[in-house]
Amino acid sequence: MTTFIENFNFFMFLLFAFMYLYQMIYMIIAFKAKRALKRGKDNIKLNKIGVIIAARNEEVVIGQLINSIHAQGYPKEFIDIFVVADNCTDQTALVAKEAGAIVKERFNTDQVGKGYALDFMLKFIDKEYSYKNYDGYLVLDADNLLDKNYIAEMNKTFNEGYRVITSYRNSKNYDQNWISAGYGLWFLHEAEYFNLPRMTLNNSCAISGTGFLVKSDIFKENGGWVHHLLTEDIEFSVSQILKGEKIGYCRNAVLYDEQPITFKQSWHQRLRWAKGFYQVFSNYGKRLIGGILFKRGNRFSCYDMAMTLMPAMLITCFSIAVNSSFYLAAILGFINEKEIILVTTMSIIKSFVWYYSILFVIGFITTISEWNRIHSTGWKKIMYSFTFPLFMFTYIPIAIVALFKKVEWKPIPHTVAKTIDDVLENVKN
Structure with a gap:
């Protein structure tokens, strides 16, 4: 029995490693790509961009985002900003209007979530302006801030023929605590060690929540935003990939967003x-x-x-x-208690050390390679x-609870009211 326990945990580790080996290869490819890549050449065509922001009670941060859009090094006549104030009980709509956005309020407590808000705004745009008046739509969250060359860089990649493009997701509050840093480091890793090698290998990237540009034809083909699962971003990515779409990545388009800082929010x-x-x-x-x-x-x-x-998630839960069943069997006296508990505990510790080491290496490599872009001491x-x-x-x-618990969309409050200049001035090496 003890041999079985040891072999089982070792096999699970090998299975996990085998299934995700390609991500280690991604990292090698990313290193080579970082050395080879240069900033893209200027493209002559200027695309008309409709910026869509879904906001729920975001009066504290939405003004800074809109100001960072106005400050773009891209002709202002080629950018229109649309804000859907979704079930707001504060002054989000007023702040957005005063900042220069086209604002539409939405009140619907039955259809709750970002996907419904995006679809609402897209249908409004199509009715009042028509999809064809814009070459593409840039989807942002209200807590975002944009580097001054963000849209210009996205436009370059857009002109390469990609119909969906994601960007480099940085954090404006990386240094607040270990939770915000955990998010920030993962999004940096996702950008440079998932999407960059995907792009290099001519495979499809995936959008991640915010900061993505979509050609207007796609929304016209889909009939708006039709993805309403709890993670509408990954649902959109999967549905487009299944249609043969290749999502691009623009590493020079840098976006900053706010991460949760309390474990409850997280x-x-x-x-x-x-x-x-x-x-x-389940659906796809x-x-x-x-x-x-x-x-x-x-x-x-x-x-x-x-x-x-x-x-x-499933391998970990299984x-x-x-291992819990071994403990339970030992406690109930069905098998040799001391020996089983000792062996199982040692196997779990070994697995923990292995997984911790792998994750540390991933995090450390990302930290070193993105050092100058991380806004922290x-x-x-x-x-x-x-x-x-x-x-x-x-x-x-979280993965275990999610298997059994009914989960509904809930807004995360944003309170980090920084300008893009505040964020850039906070770089300390």
């Missing part, structure tokens, strides 16, 4: 993400597997999205369930490399 947000991933896999899993087996669309991108959605950058694995481990109970 728990609720990531619980929604975990549940949303389960929902997306068969087609993703079909894409892998029968070459429907981009075969490897289908595999990549399938791995993103489910296995890590491993915990099996040097000692915090290093310290948060050590806490990053612990942040990732907190996904385990």
